[in-house]
Amino acid sequence: MDKLTLIQPDDWHLHVRNGEMLKAVIAHTASQFARAIIMPNLKPPVTTVEQALNYRSDIVQALPNHTSFNPLMTLYLTDTTSKDDVKKAAVSEHIHAFKLYPAGATTNSDSGVSNPKAIYPILETMEQVDIPLLIHGEVTDNECDIFDREKIFVESSLNDIVQNFPNLRIVVEHVTTKEAVDFVLASPNKVAATITPQHLLFNRNAILAGGIRPHYYCLPIIKREHHRQALLKAATSGNPKFFLGTDSAPHLSGAKENSCGCAGCYSAYAALELYAEAFEQVNALDKLEGFASFFGADFYQLPRNTKTITLQKQNWTIPDNYIVDNETITPLKAGEVLNWKLIN
Ligand code: DOR
Ligand code: ZN
Numbered sequence: 001m002d003k004l005t006l007i008q009p010d011d012w013h014l015h016v017r018n019g020e021m022l023k024a025v026i027a028h029t030a031s032q033f034a035r036a037i038i039m040p041n042l043k044p045p046v047t048t049v050e051q052a053l054n055y056r057s058d059i060v061q062a063l064p065n066h067t068s069f070n071p072l073m074t075l076y077l078t079d080t081t082s083k084d085d086v087k088k089a090a091v092s093e094h095i096h097a098f099k100l101y102p103a104g105a106t107t108n109s110d111s112g113v114s115n116p117k118a119i120y121p122i123l124e125t126m127e128q129v130d131i132p133l134l135i136h137g138e139v140t141d142n143e144c145d146i147f148d149r150e151k152i153f154v155e156s157s158l159n160d161i162v163q164n165f166p167n168l169r170i171v172v173e174h175v176t177t178k179e180a181v182d183f184v185l186a187s188p189n190k191v192a193a194t195i196t197p198q199h200l201l202f203n204r205n206a207i208l209a210g211g212i213r214p215h216y217y218c219l220p221i222i223k224r225e226h227h228r229q230a231l232l233k234a235a236t237s238g239n240p241k242f243f244l245g246t247d248s249a250p251h252l253s254g255a256k257e258n259s260c261g262c263a264g265c266y267s268a269y270a271a272l273e274l275y276a277e278a279f280e281q282v283n284a285l286d287k288l289e290g291f292a293s294f295f296g297a298d299f300y301q302l303p304r305n306t307k308t309i310t311l312q313k314q315n316w317t318i319p320d321n322y323i324v325d326n327e328t329i330t331p332l333k334a335g336e337v338l339n340w341k342l343i344n
Helices: 019-032 049-062 083-090 116-129 146-164 178-186 197-201 225-235 268-281 285-299
Strands: 003-007 011-014 035-038 070-076 095-100 133-135 170-172 191-195 242-244 308-317 322-324 327-329 337-342
Touching (some): 011 242, 011 268, 019 049, 019 268, 019 327, 035 049, 049 083, 083 095, 095 116, 116 146, 146 170, 146 178, 178 191, 191 225, 197 225, 197 268, 242 285, 268 285, 268 337
Parallel strands (some): 011 035, 035 070, 095 133, 133 170, 170 191, 191 242
Antiparallel strands (some): 003 308
16 A cells, blocks of 8 residues: 545644744644644643633634644643633633643643542533543652553542543543553543554653663653553554544753753654554554544544545655754654655
């Protein structure tokens, strides 16, 4: 097979930042995807409908002319999110979910939730108005090994949330472990998960073997090979609980190549090509369209897209970097060859 035509996909987990960074990255996403769920972890975080609508206007403004890309906005849950905030979000046509960051779990999560149980009344309202909850599933306990943080979160918090809110739609974002995959498989259909390209393509050797490679450092951190195999199996299974969410998270190269580098992989420039490479590894290119173009839309109760895009078998070299203002972002697999190319 040397051409693959799909209904145009959507990205169900994306960071585009603001200012110059937004201007530098948004065209990449808009050239591949019809829509994307935009993460709210700006500084300060996007916590109200008004802020989200302003942020949405900035994104639309930054788009190249003649693109019909639709940013789907989310609100950042804090300890002080009110029931009123939830009700307002539910009636806004542009707000599609709330994001739960355990406080301190990742980039710009300081204002996140200190104790998930304490916000159960808010989750109850979300369940009533039927707006999805997106979860960064990691405990933040410093004593917990960083490679175990997702697994422990699943056992200690996620299970309880799923049990207590049987009608709340939940996305376990960027799953990275076999345990999280198994949990989603065993949960009711209202529990789904996104999977990133980096967690499908790499195991933790990519970060640590033969030198430290900061551009492979993201959170949740990339795990052992058997976890990657479990993720690949889930993504290519045709099970609609698993769908595409790149978690493309740009940082300036200097902020990553640093004595304390930031978490996040930049993949938006070739997201579909990266997924195609992963699916091809297990001879499952026929399963890419469901994962990339159908299951997320169905979960969010949005219409499926109707236009198509085509990937062609073609080698091309990923640039070493992309320019942002006077600085750069280093993409995932910088300088390496990809064997699929989006041609329209
Ligand atoms: O690696 C990550 N980067 N994980 C996250 O959860 C946040 C993201 C970011 O915003 O940079
Ligand atoms: Zn993210």
